[in-house]
Amino acid sequence: MPIIEMHLMTGRTVEQKRRVVAAVAEATATALGVDKNTVRILITEHGLDEFAVAGVTAGQKAEMAAAAAATAAGASEAAAKAKSTT
Amino acid sequence: MPIIEMHLMTGRTVEQKRRVVAAVAEATATALGVDKNTVRILITEHGLDEFAVAGVTAGQKAEMAAAAAATAAGASEAAAKAKSTT
Amino acid sequence: MPIIEMHLMTGRTVEQKRRVVAAVAEATATALGVDKNTVRILITEHGLDEFAVAGVTAGQKAEMAAAAAATAAGASEAAAKAKSTT
Amino acid sequence: MPIIEMHLMTGRTVEQKRRVVAAVAEATATALGVDKNTVRILITEHGLDEFAVAGVTAGQKAEMAAAAAATAAGASEAAAKAKSTT
Amino acid sequence: MPIIEMHLMTGRTVEQKRRVVAAVAEATATALGVDKNTVRILITEHGLDEFAVAGVTAGQKAEMAAAAAATAAGASEAAAKAKSTT
Amino acid sequence: MPIIEMHLMTGRTVEQKRRVVAAVAEATATALGVDKNTVRILITEHGLDEFAVAGVTAGQKAEMAAAAAATAAGASEAAAKAKSTT
Structure with a gap:
């Protein structure tokens, strides 16, 4: 199953998004010993005023x-x- | 840890978003007795046809x-x- | 309570969104035997490079x-x- | 893609969960005109003091x-x- | 920011969870060029009848x-x- | 609408959960100028090995x-x- 939701700041390039999902899917499949085809990743982007610390x-x-x-x-x-x- | 996801209708001003995350972070830290620096808030906005009741x-x-x-x-x-x- | 988050690819028409939330709310209320008024649905859309399989x-x-x-x-x-x- | 997260109060039987995911997958596939095999549903249960209105x-x-x-x-x-x- | 929510089937060992979050944090930080300390990961487990395909x-x-x-x-x-x- | 998902470490008492949702609902309604009855909050708890930083x-x-x-x-x-x- 692994279904992964990634929350990122807006502004990443298409290239960066493709790189990060490839890396995370690989890491997840290897670490859990599951078929990479079962890994699904959703990216949600948040603007500068849609993320707050403290x-x-x-x-x-x-x-x-x-x-x-x-x-x-x-x-x-x-x-x-x-x-x-x- | 508190990590908080807020789902709002689109249309809030930057000012409103800043006000609500400040108030919610303060309320959370006080009610749980945790350091406000550990509170992270993510806002996701939904358009008029992306929220339904009944x-x-x-x-x-x-x-x-x-x-x-x-x-x-x-x-x-x-x-x-x-x-x-x- | 049922609160339902639907993740869809961007590009659905307003008509499609209205149809799917109507159908899902009806299906949920009937299957669980709850009042349809308690069912809330949130749609989040993801662009082509914000969803990945494998x-x-x-x-x-x-x-x-x-x-x-x-x-x-x-x-x-x-x-x-x-x-x-x- | 449709990926659906359902938040329910704890206490539903296995039978009810199976019924609701079957009904929601069917409703989603029909309303959006997508293959039912692409519909994935995640249920998360919340205890009585993990859901609040007002x-x-x-x-x-x-x-x-x-x-x-x-x-x-x-x-x-x-x-x-x-x-x-x- | 990266904040990552991982949905897994229940039954993973503590060892597996530690391995997967280490691998995913590393992969994310490297792929996006961000400090690993900014990566937060939340795991939510789902029972056998809380995940459905089709x-x-x-x-x-x-x-x-x-x-x-x-x-x-x-x-x-x-x-x-x-x-x-x- | 505001629908709020709070991710907390497991171990909070019922009393703490009631206190935090009361405070957050109040803060949200006041900051956004909405009726408190429209605020819904979901708490999800995560065990010690289901939350990771870095x-x-x-x-x-x-x-x-x-x-x-x-x-x-x-x-x-x-x-x-x-x-x-x-």
Whole structure:
């Protein structure tokens, strides 16, 4: 029977999906000693705001990281400016 | 572990999704006494004809409600016309 | 309770989805002797490269079938040409 | 492909499970026009406190119904007693 | 994210489960180029009458196979008896 | 609609399950602005060797932790013995 549902973030290429189902079917059949033909895999993709860890979506986390990077960049730019004017 | 799959009708805003996963993660962690970082939430959205109660999809139900409203509107319009012509 | 999740290949018409959920809800309620109103059905659609049997996606299988058909067509065309020139 | 996951309350007999999967496979194959051999069904059973509507589990609901019945029985018994003593 | 749900027939040993999740996590991480620590796997086991192909449960199929084997054994026994008495 | 599937480690008490579904239904209804009666929650429990992070089941992890603790205890006991004999 093995029926496997894989939840992935959207954005994988067709090539990646084909590679991962081939690898997982092979791994499952070998580890359980079953015929690979009995292994079925379903992929469901989830957008950035459809997956959350600790109540924070991947979309929010990306925004926060971008904001932090912008702040850091602004700070170092300001620091560089301050340095150059002294 | 808590891993939570939420099935929602399509159409929620990013804001709503962020709000609901934050609230559910908080509620789960508090009720079970687990670290919020262990809570993962997956949202899957379903279109109007991908959810059914009693064998009738949400799309069908909406159409039937619209048809009933149109019939009722037509009837009251006809009644109003009948009244004004008497 | 019966809550039923149906995984289908993408491409079904709205009409087909309505027909299948009506039939499945009826079948479930009758077979289990429960009120049809308690039956809820969720449909999730999967693209050609989001479903795999034996580690080969439906998309790959379709490509291989098309390639085999093209090869066969080419072969019979070549055979026909060979025949006509003799 | 159709792959169907059925969530049921625990307590169905083997006979009921066999009947429902036969009926659902037949209904699905007919409604979608697919070969019945492509239909796979998975049943997952949930205990009384593993299913909730409106945040109240089936187990709680049963307890509340039993308590209400006991109260009603007690009340009518008290009423009968009061009546017989007058 | 990869979150993977594996549906297996009941009866696998702890050793088999550990082997299959190790192999699948490794295969997934390698094929997608993600950190293995992000891969989470959930196993759900299904009894013989909780999995059906073409509307026939694995339990029914096993019974039918046993019955067919018994019939075949009976037939060859009868044939052997017939032969020995001639 | 919200239909929510919660995957938990086995071992939660009935009390904990009732508490978590009440809290999650409340949180979901409030965050999405839907009637709590439309929220359905399914709990599925997974044993120690039916959940894995990075390909290591919770059962394996517990065994490794116990082994490490035993080694550490043995080491400190040996150290204490060594000390007392000097």
